[in-house]
Amino acid sequence: MHMKRFLFLVMLTIRISVFAQNNASITISNNSNQIISKHIYGQFAEHLGRGIYDGFWVDEDMPVAKQDRIRLDIVKALKQINIPNLRWPGGCFADEYHWRDGIGPREQRPKMVNTNWGGVTEDNSFGTHEFLKLCELLGCEPYIAANVGSGTVEEMSKWIEYLNSNSTSTVAQMRKQNGHPEPYKVSFWGVGNESWGCGGNMTPEFYADQFRRYASFAKNYPGAPLKKIASGANAQDYNWTEVCMKNIPLNMMWGLSLHYYTIPTGNWSKKGSATKFSEQEYFSTMANCLKMEELVTKHSAIMDKYDPEKRVALVVDEWGVWTDPEPGTNPGFLYQQNSLRDALIAASTLNIFNNHCDRVKMAELAQTINVLQALILTDKDKMLLTPTYYIFDMYKVHQDAKYLNIKVTSPDYVVGGKRIPAVNASASQDSTGKIHISLVNLDMHNPVTIRIVLNGLKWSKINGQILTSANITDVNTFDQPSKIHSADFNSAKKDGDKLTVVIPAKSIITLELN
Structure with a gap:
């Protein structure tokens, strides 16, 4: 009798355990009175691999619908998910990009070598006007990352003037001569990119001083108040956030960035395949993805210390899964396939951002087309939507909704x-x-x-x-x-x-x- 009772209790415990599991x-x-900003659902397009060239910007003879050389089936797909903003021209490329090389007659634009990504020739045929035409077609806000690493204060200041001033200055007149009489009124400006790394290998103290200097000459023009975004921390570099919040006046910056990539193996030198992985590697990928919760929480806590009213946004302007490139492709092009695992990463990360919408006001997935965790992949005139694309389509209902x-x-x-x-x-x-x-x-x-x-x-x-x-x-x-x-x-x-x-x-x- 006691044995029967014991077995019954064991079976009951197992059933309860399975039920609970x-x-x-x-x-x-x-x-709550918080709003989930639509800008959390932003995208990133760098001059990298086939993201711009052979992505958004195609050869004149490619048999697809185009406006100028902007590919319109891609525009249509991105409009469907209400893309709110697009970050450009980088990334690491931003700090070697000189905007004057990308304006004026295309045949006269100087060529350069893209030293960060594959050593390919950059012909500058896709420049400022082409990017802003793309944003106009997409119905999204441009987010421009300015060159602090190899550029000058004057260069950034003049770029803002070129885009936003309606005066008779030589620079504003140049924009009008290049075909755009009215100011573009670009608000989102990144003051450098990854200044701790490819953007100049700076210390946080040096960068904070540089930000103050550059931002001082980044002027507001009528109808175009700037939202200046400081180059923030790499992953768990909490000291970088501490120094920036301590040393940069809050009224000088709209946002402070954070970059974090999900590496399946946790090893940057051998990240893991986009398509061939075990359950153990899937698990480690998702565990690494969920670390975003800890990062956002801890960086936000540091920001709260200096900014209890949450005036400065946390801007996660590079995030996503980064795997080894697809075999047989140029490793400098960062082309990777996109599986159901990527969709689970995107959805989990967006849930984290939504739940921290009191501080996270903006984010950009890296990247939009043919690079890293892309929404869209192309092969000549063919185009496909990735599983990640469908997550942004399903989640667009949260844009500007009450949390x-x-x-x-x-x-x-x-x-x-x-x-x-x-x-x-x-x-x-x-x-x-x-x-x-x-x-x-x-x-x-x-x-x-x-x-x-x-x-x-x-x-x-x-x-x-x-x-x-x-x-x-x-x-x-x-x-x-x-x-x-x-x-x-x-x-x-x-x-x-x-x-x-x-x-x-x-x-x-x-x-x-x-």
């Missing part, structure tokens, strides 16, 4: 004795009252039942979208461009004032509650 709970509250406080209790995803939370999420309410909840399940094998309580929020109808695939390594190819794409999800259930969702393994869901 596969259950998550989420509480969402309508007690809803969210608390997630998640089971662990365990591999090799190490554990990370299986579920992460974010939520918002748009101007029409619709509630959007984005859910991620990182567990490769197990679905998770999520019970959601919504406090102080009324709704009656549910629909949603899901992104998943049979294998974590699945990709879209030019032969199978739609292998992974978002699809309707109708399995969420209303249970009184609660919501129950069974989220499949390795999947992302965005729900809409009316």
Whole structure:
């Protein structure tokens, strides 16, 4: 009798344990006054590999729809996801770029060697006017990174004047002669890029002084107040943030940047394949991705010390997964495929940014086309949308929506004795009252039942979208461009004032509650 009772208790314990493992709970509250800035959903286009040339900017004889040499099927795809801003011309390239080389008649523009990326010839056919025409077609704001590393204060000052002044100065007249009578009114300006590394190998103290000097001569022109963004820390370099916040007057900078890349192996010299990886490597990739939460939290805490009113934005203007380049491609071009794993990275990272929208006001995925964690890949006249693209399409509902406080209790995803939370999420309410909840399940094998309580929020109808695939390594190819794409999800259930969702393994869901 005692043995039977013992076995019963063992089986009951196992059942409860299995039940607990596969259950998550989420509480969402309508007690925030924060807005999730649309600029968190920004993109990055550097003169690197096939990002600009053979990406946005194609040969005149390529058989695709174009305006000038801007590829319009790409423009259409990016407009679909409401791209809010585009950062240019770099990246490391920004600190060797001299803007005067990229204006005026194209046949007269000087050529240079792109020493950072592949040693290829840069013909400067895509310059300031071409970039701003692209932004106009996209309906997005330009974010220009100025040259502090090899440039001068005067060079940056004159570039701003060239773009934003409506005066009769020689520089403003030059813009008019080059075909744009009205000022462009560019607001977002990066004062250098990675000044701790490729942008000059500076100390934080030296850079803070340089920022103050450059920013002093970056003038506001009528209708174009500048939002100056200081070159911030690399990953966990908290001292860089401390020195910048301490030494730069808060009224001189709109934002301070942060760069962090997810390296699958954690080893920069052998990062890991974009398409061939084990479950152990998938797990380490996702654990490295989730470190963004710690980085944003700790950098924000330092900023809070000097800026308790949160006037200065944390701008994560380079993020994403960085793998080894695809075999057979120029290693300096940083071309990598984009799998379901990349989609889970994008969704988890955007959830982190949404949940820190009190400080994170802007971010840019690296990069838009054919480089690193791209939204779009091209092969001559062919084009495909990556799994990451579909995440930005599913998450665009959060742009400029009211942030809803969210608390997630998640089971662990365990591999090799190490554990990370299986579920992460974010939520918002748009101007029409619709509630959007984005859910991620990182567990490769197990679905998770999520019970959601919504406090102080009324709704009656549910629909949603899901992104998943049979294998974590699945990709879209030019032969199978739609292998992974978002699809309707109708399995969420209303249970009184609660919501129950069974989220499949390795999947992302965005729900809409009316």
